[in-house]
Amino acid sequence: MIVTHSKNHLFRIICVFGMIMIMSNARTLNPTNQRIRATNLGGWLVTEGWMKPSLFDSIPNKDFLDGVGLQFKSKTIGKFLCAELGGGTIIVANRSSASGWETFHLWRMSATSFHMRVFNKQFLGLDSTGVNLVATTTNSQTSGVFEIIRKPDDTSLVRIKAPNGLYLQAKSEDLVTADSKGDGEWGDDDPSVFEMTIIETFKGEYQITRGYGPLRAPKIMKDHWDTFIVEDDFKFIATSGLNAVRIPVGWWTASDPTPPKPYVGGSLQYLDKAFLWARKYNLKVILDLHAAPGSQNGYEHSATRDGSIEWGQTDENIQETVRVIEFFTARYASNPSLYAVELINEPRASGVPLSVLTKYYDLGYKAVRKHAPNAFVILSNRLGGEPKELFPLASGMKNVVIDVHYYNLFSSVFDDMTVEENIEFVRTNRSAELQAITTSNGPLTFVGEWVSEWQVRGATKEDYQKFSKANLDVFGRATFGWAYWSLKNVNNHWSMDWMIKNGYINL
Known part of the structure; x- marks a missing residue:
C-alpha cells in the first residue's frame, strides 16, 4: 500500500510538473498553425x-494647442518673421518664403498664453533692453509668455503681445521689437499686424x-x-x-x-x-x-x-x-x-x-x-x-x-x-x-x-x-x-x- 501510494503521489507530481511546463510554454508560437x-x-x-x-471639440481656443506650427508675415513689410540661423540670436522679418526657420511652435500655458519655440529649440523672449525680440534660451521658464490676439472678423490677422505687455512690430527687415501699443485699426500700414498661417497641428x-x-x-x-x-x-x-x-x-x-x-x-x-x-x-x-x-x-x-x-x-x-x-x-x-x-x-x-x-x-x-x-x-x-x-x-x-x-x-x-x-x-x-x-x-x-x-x-x-x-x-x-x-x-x-x-x- 505504501508503494502504491508513492506511485500515485509520484504520478500526481509528474502531472502537476507537466502542467507547469505546458503553462510556462503557453506563449511558444508554432508559426505553421498559430x-x-x-x-x-x-x-x-x-x-x-x-x-x-x-474629443477636442470643447477645448477653449483649440486652434492653439501644444506644438501647433505658426508662420507670421508682416503686413507692412510683406515678409515672414524668422529665427535667424534657426535660433540662438535675433528675430528678423526678411524672408520672402517660409520653411523651418520661419515656423514657431507653441507651448501652451493657458488658453491664451504661450511660450514660443523656434527651429533649434530656443524660445522667444526679449533681450536685455527689454524690447528687442530674440530666441536665445532653451529654458521655457525664463523666456517669457506671449499672447496671440486675433482680429475679430479675420482670424488670419493677429497681434502678438510680448512679456512686457506691449506688442511686437516689424520696424524693418532686421528689427523686430516689442514696443507697440497695438491699438491701431488693423491696417496694412500697421507694423504690429501679422498674417498668420497654421501649417502643422498635433x-x-x-x-x-x-x-x-x-x-x-x-x-x-x-x-x-x-x-x-x-x-x-x-x-x-x-x-x-x-x-x-x-x-x-x-x-x-x-x-x-x-x-x-x-x-x-x-x-x-x-x-x-x-x-x-x-x-x-x-x-x-x-x-x-x-x-x-x-x-x-x-x-x-x-x-x-x-x-x-x-x-x-x-x-x-x-x-x-x-x-x-x-x-x-x-x-x-x-x-x-x-x-x-x-x-x-x-x-x-x-x-x-x-x-x-x-x-x-x-x-x-x-x-x-x-x-x-x-x-x-x-x-x-x-x-x-x-x-x-x-x-x-x-x-x-x-x-x-x-x-x-x-x-x-x-x-x-x-x-x-x-x-x-x-x-x-x-x-x-x-x-x-x-x-x-x-x-x-x-x-x-x-x-x-x-x-x-x-x-x-x-x-x-x-x-x-x-x-x-x-x-x-x-x-x-x-x-x-x-x-x-x-x-x-x-x-x-x-x-x-x-x-x-x-x-x-x-x-
Missing part, C-alpha cells in the same frame, strides 16, 4: 485626434490633457476610456476570426494614478480591464509601448509636445523607459493573455541613432525576460532605417520578433495608383519586402500595422474587398502574424470593426 491575427486598439489609451476628432495625449486642463481633462479622458473600447468589443474580436489585440500604451500609464503633468490618472485601470477581457475571451495581448518619454518619432501618436524627438538622448531617459517596460511586464506576467511586449513603436531613424536603439532594446529585452521568460519580445524597425539592421541584435535573443508597418499611403508613390496597381504593389513589392526579412534562422516577422485604405478615389466595395484580400494573403505569410490599424476609427476603412461588419474584410 499566427497572430490581431487588431490594434489604437486611439484608446494613447490619444490620436484624427481617429476621434470630437492632437495627441499631450495636447488633449493640456488643452482641457487639470480640472476638465480627467473627466473627458475617463468618458473616452469608458466608451471607446468596451468588453463587447473583445467578444466581437474573438468571434470574428481574430485571436489577439495589440494595445498601444503611453509611458505615463506606468505612473498611474499620479502621472506627470499634464497627463491624467486612470488609464491603468482600463489596461487592467483589457487584460481581464482578453483572458475571458481567450485572446492574446501584444502590449505596445506606443509613446515613450520625450517622443521617439515626433508624431502625435507618440505624445510629442511639439514634433521634437527627444527620446533616447540621455541615459536616464533610456533607463526610465526600461523601468516602464519592466512595470508593465511584471504587472501582467501572470496573466496568460500576455503574449508579447513591443519595446517601442516606430522610432524614427532621423532622430534615433541605431546605437541608442539597440542599447535600449538589449536592456528592454532583459527587463521582459526577468518577469516573462517565454513572452515574445517585439522590436520595431526604425522608420527610414535599413530593413535588417536589427538582425545582429536579434540573433542573440529568443522568442524575438521584428515589427514592420506597411501602408499604401504617406508617400507620393501611391498618389496616382489605380486599384489594380495598388493590389499589384502589395502582391509584388510588399511580398518581396516581407520575404527579404523572413529567414529560417532569424527573428519572426510581424506586420504590426496595415490598413485597407489607399489614395484611390471612388473605389467600390468590391475594390476594397480585393485590396483587403491581397493584404491578408501577403501579410498572412509573416511568421508571427499581423495586426490591422485599428479596431475603431471615425474613418470607416480604418476601422476593422466597420470593415468586418459591412463585409469589406472577410476573415
Whole structure:
C-alpha cells in the first residue's frame, strides 16, 4: 500500500510538473498553425485626434494647442518673421518664403498664453533692453509668455503681445521689437499686424490633457476610456476570426494614478480591464509601448509636445523607459493573455541613432525576460532605417520578433495608383519586402500595422474587398502574424470593426 501510494503521489507530481511546463510554454508560437491575427486598439489609451476628432471639440481656443506650427508675415513689410540661423540670436522679418526657420511652435500655458519655440529649440523672449525680440534660451521658464490676439472678423490677422505687455512690430527687415501699443485699426500700414498661417497641428495625449486642463481633462479622458473600447468589443474580436489585440500604451500609464503633468490618472485601470477581457475571451495581448518619454518619432501618436524627438538622448531617459517596460511586464506576467511586449513603436531613424536603439532594446529585452521568460519580445524597425539592421541584435535573443508597418499611403508613390496597381504593389513589392526579412534562422516577422485604405478615389466595395484580400494573403505569410490599424476609427476603412461588419474584410 505504501508503494502504491508513492506511485500515485509520484504520478500526481509528474502531472502537476507537466502542467507547469505546458503553462510556462503557453506563449511558444508554432508559426505553421498559430499566427497572430490581431487588431490594434489604437486611439484608446494613447490619444490620436484624427481617429476621434470630437474629443477636442470643447477645448477653449483649440486652434492653439501644444506644438501647433505658426508662420507670421508682416503686413507692412510683406515678409515672414524668422529665427535667424534657426535660433540662438535675433528675430528678423526678411524672408520672402517660409520653411523651418520661419515656423514657431507653441507651448501652451493657458488658453491664451504661450511660450514660443523656434527651429533649434530656443524660445522667444526679449533681450536685455527689454524690447528687442530674440530666441536665445532653451529654458521655457525664463523666456517669457506671449499672447496671440486675433482680429475679430479675420482670424488670419493677429497681434502678438510680448512679456512686457506691449506688442511686437516689424520696424524693418532686421528689427523686430516689442514696443507697440497695438491699438491701431488693423491696417496694412500697421507694423504690429501679422498674417498668420497654421501649417502643422498635433492632437495627441499631450495636447488633449493640456488643452482641457487639470480640472476638465480627467473627466473627458475617463468618458473616452469608458466608451471607446468596451468588453463587447473583445467578444466581437474573438468571434470574428481574430485571436489577439495589440494595445498601444503611453509611458505615463506606468505612473498611474499620479502621472506627470499634464497627463491624467486612470488609464491603468482600463489596461487592467483589457487584460481581464482578453483572458475571458481567450485572446492574446501584444502590449505596445506606443509613446515613450520625450517622443521617439515626433508624431502625435507618440505624445510629442511639439514634433521634437527627444527620446533616447540621455541615459536616464533610456533607463526610465526600461523601468516602464519592466512595470508593465511584471504587472501582467501572470496573466496568460500576455503574449508579447513591443519595446517601442516606430522610432524614427532621423532622430534615433541605431546605437541608442539597440542599447535600449538589449536592456528592454532583459527587463521582459526577468518577469516573462517565454513572452515574445517585439522590436520595431526604425522608420527610414535599413530593413535588417536589427538582425545582429536579434540573433542573440529568443522568442524575438521584428515589427514592420506597411501602408499604401504617406508617400507620393501611391498618389496616382489605380486599384489594380495598388493590389499589384502589395502582391509584388510588399511580398518581396516581407520575404527579404523572413529567414529560417532569424527573428519572426510581424506586420504590426496595415490598413485597407489607399489614395484611390471612388473605389467600390468590391475594390476594397480585393485590396483587403491581397493584404491578408501577403501579410498572412509573416511568421508571427499581423495586426490591422485599428479596431475603431471615425474613418470607416480604418476601422476593422466597420470593415468586418459591412463585409469589406472577410476573415
